[in-house]
Amino acid sequence: MLKILKYSFYDLMRSRWSYVYFAFYLVLGIVLLFLNSDLSKAVISLMNVIIILVPLIGTVFGVMYYYNSKEFTELLLAQPLKRSTIFLGQYLGVALSLSMSLILGLGIPFIFYGLMKSNVIWDFSLLLITGTFLTFIFTALAFNIALSNENRIKGFGYAILLWLFLAVIYDGLFLMSLILFEDYPLDRLSLIGSMLNPIDLSRTLILLKLDISALLGYTGAVFKRFFGTNFGLLISFVILLLWVVLPVLRIVFKAKRKDF
Amino acid sequence: MINIENLHKRFNKNVVLSGIDLNIDQGGIFAILGPNGSGKTTLIKSILGMVIPNKGLISVLGQNIKKDSTYRKEIDYLPQIANFPNNLKVKELLKMIKDLREDESEDEHLIELFQLEPFLNKKLATLSGGTKQKVNIVLTFMFDSPLIILDEPTTGLDPNSLIQLKGLINTAKAEGKTILITSHIMSFVEEVSDEIVFLLEGKIYFKGSIEELKKRTEQSDFEHAIASILKRNNA
Numbered sequence: 344m345l346k347i348l349k350y351s352f353y354d355l356m357r358s359r360w361s362y363v364y365f366a367f368y369l370v371l372g373i374v375l376l377f378l379n380s381d382l383s384k385a386v387i388s389l390m391n392v393i394i395i396l397v398p399l400i401g402t403v404f405g406v407m408y409y410y411n412s413k414e415f416t417e418l419l420l421a422q423p424l425k426r427s428t429i430f431l432g433q434y435l436g437v438a439l440s441l442s443m444s445l446i447l448g449l450g451i452p453f454i455f456y457g458l459m460k461s462n463v464i465w466d467f468s469l470l471l472i473t474g475t476f477l478t479f480i481f482t483a484l485a486f487n488i489a490l491s492n493e494n495r496i497k498g499f500g501y502a503i504l505l506w507l508f509l510a511v512i513y514d515g516l517f518l519m520s521l522i523l524f525e526d527y528p529l530d531r532l533s534l535i536g537s538m539l540n541p542i543d544l545s546r547t548l549i550l551l552k553l554d555i556s557a558l559l560g561y562t563g564a565v566f567k568r569f570f571g572t573n574f575g576l577l578i579s580f581v582i583l584l585l586w587v588v589l590p591v592l593r594i595v596f597k598a599k600r601k602d603f
Numbered sequence: 604m605i606n607i608e609n610l611h612k613r614f615n616k617n618v619v620l621s622g623i624d625l626n627i628d629q630g631g632i633f634a635i636l637g638p639n640g641s642g643k644t645t646l647i648k649s650i651l652g653m654v655i656p657n658k659g660l661i662s663v664l665g666q667n668i669k670k671d672s673t674y675r676k677e678i679d680y681l682p683q684i685a686n687f688p689n690n691l692k693v694k695e696l697l698k699m700i701k702d703l704r705e706d707e708s709e710d711e712h713l714i715e716l717f718q719l720e721p722f723l724n725k726k727l728a729t730l731s732g733g734t735k736q737k738v739n740i741v742l743t744f745m746f747d748s749p750l751i752i753l754d755e756p757t758t759g760l761d762p763n764s765l766i767q768l769k770g771l772i773n774t775a776k777a778e779g780k781t782i783l784i785t786s787h788i789m790s791f792v793e794e795v796s797d798e799i800v801f802l803l804e805g806k807i808y809f810k811g812s813i814e815e816l817k818k819r820t821e822q823s824d825f826e827h828a829i830a831s832i833l834k835r836n837n838a
Contacts, residue, residue, distance in 0.1 A: 350699060357690060414686035420653050422703050423676040602614070603653040 344428045344435075347419065351436025354415075355408070361440055364400060368448025376456050383463045383553070386470060389449065390549045393474045394542055398481040399506050401441060405485025406502045408437045410495045420603055430486070430598040434591065438482040442475045449474075469552050473545040476583045480541050481506070483590035490597045513540050534569060538579070541586045548579050604628055604750060604781045605650060610659035612645055619645045621805040623659070630779040632772065634792045637802035638833055643785045644683060646802065647752055650783075651680055663750065676704065681743040683754040683785075689728035693719065693738055696727060700742055710745040716767050717741060733759040740764075744771050751775055751782045757791055769795060789826040801829075803836055 355361050371392060375385040412433065419429045453467060485502050492498035517536050521529055537543040551570045569575040610623040619642045627633060635643050648654040650661060652668050652675065660667065663674045687696060701708050714720060717737040722730060730738070736759045743751065756768060772795055775782055786792050792799075799816055801809040809816060809832070813825055822828040 346703060354688065354690065412688065415688040417653070417682065418687065418700075419703070421651055421675065421678070421680040421682065422700070423673050424703065425672050600655060602655055603648070 344432045347424070347429055347432025348435045348439070350415075351408075351412070351433045352440055354412070355436060355440040360404070361444055364404075364441065365444040365448045368445055369452060372449045372452035376452055382453075382456065382461050383466065385453075386463055386466050387553060390470060390546070390553075393445075393470060393477075394546050394549075395510055397445065397474050397477045398510055398542055401438075401478045401481030402485045402502045402506045403499075404441055405434075405437055405482040406489050406498055408433070409486055409489035410498065417603055426598045427595045430490075430594055431591070434483060434486050434594060437486075438479045441478045441482065445474050445478060446471055466549070466552055470549060473548060473583070476587065477541060477545055480583070480586045480590070483587060483594060486594050487590050487597065490594065490601060509540055509542050514543065517543075534566065537566075538582055541583060544579055544582060548576070604630075604664060605783075606660075606662045607646075607650070608660040610646070610649060610661065611657045612642075612649060612654060613657060619805055620649070620656075623802075623805070623807055625800065625807060625810070627781060627783075630776065630781050631797040632776055632782045632784060632795050633798050633800055634796035635783060635785045635800045635802065636792065636829065637808075641802040642805050643802055644754060647680075647754055647783065647785065650752065651675065651678065676706070677748050677750055679743045679746055679748045679751045681739055681751075681753045681756055683758075687727040687735065687738070690726060692724055692726055693730070694723045696738070697742070697745075701745075704746060706746050708745040709747075710741055713741040713745055716771075717764055731759075733761060733764070736760055737764060740768060740771070744775075749780050751780055753782065753784045755786055756784065757786060757788050765791075789829060793825045801832065803832070808832065808836075 371389070372385075375388050376382075379385040379388065416429060416433070420426070449471065484505060488501045488505065489498045492501060517533075517540075520536075521533060524532075537547050547566060547570060551567060570579060605625065605627045607623055607625040610620050610625075612618075612620040619640075623642075623646060635646065637643050645654055649656050650663065650668070652672065662668060664677055666674045668674055691699070697710055701710070714723070717740065719734070719737055719741065722734055722738075727735065727738070736756075740756065743753070753772075757765060760768060769791075772782060772784075776797075784792070784796065793813060796813070798812055799809065800807060801816075809819070813828075817823065817825065817828050820828040820831045822831055
């Protein structure tokens with residue numbers, strides 16, 4: 344699997360898009376630092392961008408890479424390699440190169456700004472960790488969609504819809520349900536609701552870590568009580584991990600049964 | 604070598620293979636023929652494990668192919684359409700496949716044979732169809748495996764390369780290897796193959812030598828013999 348990973352990784356490192364993605368984060372990091380001239384505010388602005396953009400890039404890149412490397416995949420399938428090896432290798436290649444662009448692109452300007460000496464280093468690390476999780480989650484989801492759809496246009500369509508649903512529509516539905524049932528106690532429902540969506544979960548995690556839970560409104564207190572504890576943090580990471588593991592398992596399952 | 608029992612495959616509602624039994628024990632050149640859509644490529648891809656059968660058993664060199672993927676080390680496969688990762692150079696592609704197979708290879712001799720030296724540093728996307736097919740052939744023949752599967756190997760080749768290809772096939776045969784070929788060029792099939800496997804509507808319609816086929820169809824010419832089968836079955 345390491346060999347496939349290596350070739351997929353090199354293949355991506357050679358493509359222009361990895362550099363564009365890296366350069367984008369580099370510029371974003373620098374601009375935010377200059378505009379805010381305050382590390383902790385820059386981290387908050389970054390969060391808003393990362394939470395929406397990382398899933399989008401992961402989804403689009405994942406689908407694009409899968410369809411573009413169809414020939415490569417077919418070549419590999421005739422070699423003495425296991426199918427799970429081939430697809431996991433490609434998946435990790437994409438997810439790792441995207442994560443690297445993210446971590447280096449944001450990390451470099453922040454380190455130069457003096458992150459190491461500042462006390463927001465933990466907030467910043469949490470930001471990068473959730474960003475990496477989101478990359479792995481959405482690349483895996485994208486691979487799932489691409490594996491199930493021979494038709495590229497359909498595959499792209501479903502991938503974008505999935506992103507739109509989790510990044511935008513889910514929040515809308517969630518909010519509407521809160522308004523609809525406002526006469527009932529909703530703290531548990533809203534807690535579960537935000538844990539089921541990886542984007543919401545990441546956002547909540549970061550916001551609470553930044554200690555601005557007042558922004559979360561009336562359920563903020565409940566959230567703080569839950570996520571603020573080590574137990575809540577642990578549960579959150581377990582759920583993020585599940586969001587990676589389950590789609591990856593489906594990649595292996597689907598790949599084993601697919602005709603090429 | 605290859606043992607196929609009761610192989611069934613359908614894609615959605617489209618039945619492609621319906622009960623193939625095929626046994627190839629000895630070395631030699633076997634041509635898999637049949638009209639378009641008769642399941643030639645599906646049969647080949649089933650042997651390679653790229654297509655998963657709905658029913659049936661395939662074993663290669665005594666090993667059930669469902670169980671593990673190492674048997675593919677004993678197979679050299681030439682795919683029908685030479686599609687390669689476009690942003691790789693020819694040299695890098697060769698190196699990558701060698702790295703993945705971890706096998707002895709004799710690519711230098713083959714590169715010389717097909718005069719590919721000037722293309723080694725070019726990207727695969729820039730190559731012509733015929734040149735890609737030559738690269739494809741080099742990739743296939745550079746390993747020394749007992750089983751060789753060629754899907755339409757003559758596509759896009761110039762006469763000189765075609766002669767080289769026939770030479771390679773005959774050398775492989777002389778070494779006692781088993782070679783499976785599909786082709787629509789009947790003269791090529793007649794020239795190289797020892798035995799014919801004729802597929803029709805997902806079943807094996809005929810298996811035997813060219814002479815037997817001619818006798819059975821009462822035709823003196825191979826191409827006409829094939830045509831008469833097709834006509835008789837309205838295929």
